[in-house]
Amino acid sequence: MTSRATITALICLAGLAASPARADFDSCLAGIQSQAAAAGVSAQTFRTATRGIAYDDKVIALSQKQPEFKTPIWDYMAALVDDERVEDGKAAMRRNAQALATAEHRYGVDRHVIAAVWGVESNFGKNLGTMPLVQSLATLACSGSRRRDYFRGELIATLKIIERGDIEPSRLTGSWAGAFGQTQFMPSTYQRLAVDLDGDGRRDVVDSTADAVGSTANFLRAAKWSNGMGWGYEVRLPRGFNTAAAGRTRKHPVGHWTAMGVTKADGSPLTASGPVGILAPAGANGPAFLVTKNFDAIYSYNAAESYGLAIAVLSDRLRGRPGVQADWPTDDPPLSRAERRDLQVRLTQRGFDVGEPDGKVGEKTREAIKAVERSLGMPLTGRPGGKVLQALRG
Numbered sequence: 001m002t003s004r005a006t007i008t009a010l011i012c013l014a015g016l017a018a019s020p021a022r023a024d025f026d027s028c029l030a031g032i033q034s035q036a037a038a039a040g041v042s043a044q045t046f047r048t049a050t051r052g053i054a055y056d057d058k059v060i061a062l063s064q065k066q067p068e069f070k071t072p073i074w075d076y077m078a079a080l081v082d083d084e085r086v087e088d089g090k091a092a093m094r095r096n097a098q099a100l101a102t103a104e105h106r107y108g109v110d111r112h113v114i115a116a117v118w119g120v121e122s123n124f125g126k127n128l129g130t131m132p133l134v135q136s137l138a139t140l141a142c143s144g145s146r147r148r149d150y151f152r153g154e155l156i157a158t159l160k161i162i163e164r165g166d167i168e169p170s171r172l173t174g175s176w177a178g179a180f181g182q183t184q185f186m187p188s189t190y191q192r193l194a195v196d197l198d199g200d201g202r203r204d205v206v207d208s209t210a211d212a213v214g215s216t217a218n219f220l221r222a223a224k225w226s227n228g229m230g231w232g233y234e235v236r237l238p239r240g241f242n243t244a245a246a247g248r249t250r251k252h253p254v255g256h257w258t259a260m261g262v263t264k265a266d267g268s269p270l271t272a273s274g275p276v277g278i279l280a281p282a283g284a285n286g287p288a289f290l291v292t293k294n295f296d297a298i299y300s301y302n303a304a305e306s307y308g309l310a311i312a313v314l315s316d317r318l319r320g321r322p323g324v325q326a327d328w329p330t331d332d333p334p335l336s337r338a339e340r341r342d343l344q345v346r347l348t349q350r351g352f353d354v355g356e357p358d359g360k361v362g363e364k365t366r367e368a369i370k371a372v373e374r375s376l377g378m379p380l381t382g383r384p385g386g387k388v389l390q391a392l393r394g
């Protein structure tokens with residue numbers, strides 16, 4: 001039997017555990033308010049924007065999560081550049097032809113590249129992220145994170161958006177780290193580069209597709225995109241090509257690569273102006289690409305070569321060009337999102353709980369795949385590949 005004293009003690013402990021954290025968060029916010037005031041954020045804006053927010057443990061958990069599974073480049077590319085996204089993208093480009101034409105003309109950036117960023121960042125405006133921006137950024141700014149000063153700056157940039165009336169506070173949701181809108185800008189990037197393409201006086205990258213694509217074009221222009229050059233193209237490497245010479249930053253005049261025996265994918269001589277690099281993301285036996293300085297502009301959007309390549313190849317396909325021609329060095333082909341959904345439906349039918357079959361492969365799906373692999377005597381990968389889908393289709 002629990003005594004009254006014990007219960008009282010437990011209540012006190014719970015109270016003690018909760019209230020200092022609350023007090024810390026409030027005093028941290030108060031410190032941010034004075035900094036925000038100096039940046040021109042009124043007391044009323046601050047009060048309204050932070051009303052009811054709480055320290056969000058979920059944000060901290062997401063910020064500390066380490067990816068346990070290293071996604072092969074072919075799986076990464078297959079999920080981002082599949083027929084579904086190409087068809088959705090072509091339709092979205094037709095619906096927004098005017099805005100894309102204006103953005104291309106005003107900022108000198110290829111509309112297919114703008115659309116590819118839009119498609120990868122939010123599936124053409126369909127997935128903007130649901131975490132409330134002010135709460136996520138306030139949590140990170142008041143956490144023990146090494147980057148809390150960075151997040152404090154992002155929070156103040158967010159409050160300035162609200163102060164100016166550019167975007168409704170309730171519309172400011174995004175990723176746990178604060179990326180928001182149809183092309184997932186960070187708030188400080190927004191302050192530097194967002195534009196009002198539709199001319200209504202507000203820079204609204206959440207609900208105005210024109211503003212979102214215009215702002216992305218302006219970002220790429222600032223990253224020195226140069227129209228008429230292209231990002232690069234697929235190439236064929238000579239036998240014995242040393243991949244230590246590859247990499248986005250190892251650029252040389254095209255003659256350097258020609259002399260090494262690199263050709264276009266069809267075997268014809270390379271053409272390019274200015275220094276170019278060679279990417280061989282899966283090694284010398286996989287697809288390879290020549291990349292210009294325009295690839296660096298795409299890369300600066302999200303510093304990963306795999307990301308840049310997905311945008312580049314998607315932009316080609318949106319233009320009606322083929323995707324990657326050479327085979328990836330695997331005997332277990334990657335799956336499109338439609339195939340991943342099919343895989344999840346089949347796992348559910350076999351009694352596995354993989355959540356909603358949405359084509360997004362998380363831990364539950366990986367565990368279920370492993371269980372199937374184990375039961376079939378296959379190597380345990382947990383990877384959504386063609387072999388396990390084939391086995392489930394029977």
Ligand SMILES: [Ca+2]
Nearest residue numbers: 196200202204
């Ligand atoms: Ca606008």
